[in-house]
Amino acid sequence: MTRPARPDDVDAICAALPHTELGTSWGDVPTWKVPTGEKGRGFVLYRHPHPSAVDPATGEEYDDLLVIRTADAGDKAALVEDDSTPFFTIDHFRSFNAVLVQQSRLGELSLAELTEVIHEAWLAVAPKRLAKEFLADG
Numbered sequence: 001m002t003r004p005a006r007p008d009d010v011d012a013i014c015a016a017l018p019h020t021e022l023g024t025s026w027g028d029v030p031t032w033k034v035p036t037g038e039k040g041r042g043f044v045l046y047r048h049p050h051p052s053a054v055d056p057a058t059g060e061e062y063d064d065l066l067v068i069r070t071a072d073a074g075d076k077a078a079l080v081e082d083d084s085t086p087f088f089t090i091d092h093f094r095s096f097n098a099v100l101v102q103q104s105r106l107g108e109l110s111l112a113e114l115t116e117v118i119h120e121a122w123l124a125v126a127p128k129r130l131a132k133e134f135l136a137d138g
Contacts, residue, residue: 005114007103010066013118014044019130020122034126041125043069044118052092053100064103069121072097079117085109087117097124 014020014032025031025042033040047053049061068087070076079087079099086105093100106114123131 002111004107005109005111007106009106009111009114010044010103010118013115017119017122018134034122035130043121043125047100053090062102066101066103067098068101068117069124070097070099071120071124075120
């Protein structure tokens with residue numbers, strides 16, 4: 001088993017993927033996108049605190065959420081319904097193929113698990129040619 005994942009692993013994993021850049025979406029939300037440039041689509045977003053996502057135990061807005069894209073509703077459900085992972089969703093994302101995870105809980109995943117989820121997120125939005133090249137190199 002690899003070591004537990006850490007919040008700083010997110011940027012390292014994203015930056016190592018081909019044709020990615022850290023930009024913004026939804027105004028000023030830090031977002032890893034593929035491909036670089038204006039046509040880039042987000043696959044990992046650092047979500048700002050928002051009333052739509054609150055800790056059920058404290059009622060406080062989450063201040064460390066990542067939004068990670070999934071390929072489809074089935075992949076999203078598999079991650080959210082797996083009690084061994086820290087992934088969840090909220091009503092705001094009901095019809096969007098993505099999961100949420102608190103950065104403070106990334107240690108519940110191994111580095112390999114986090115890498116796989118982020119790679120799948122990249123593949124979900126990458127142009128077909130890039131995805132094909134990435135899978136062939138893998």
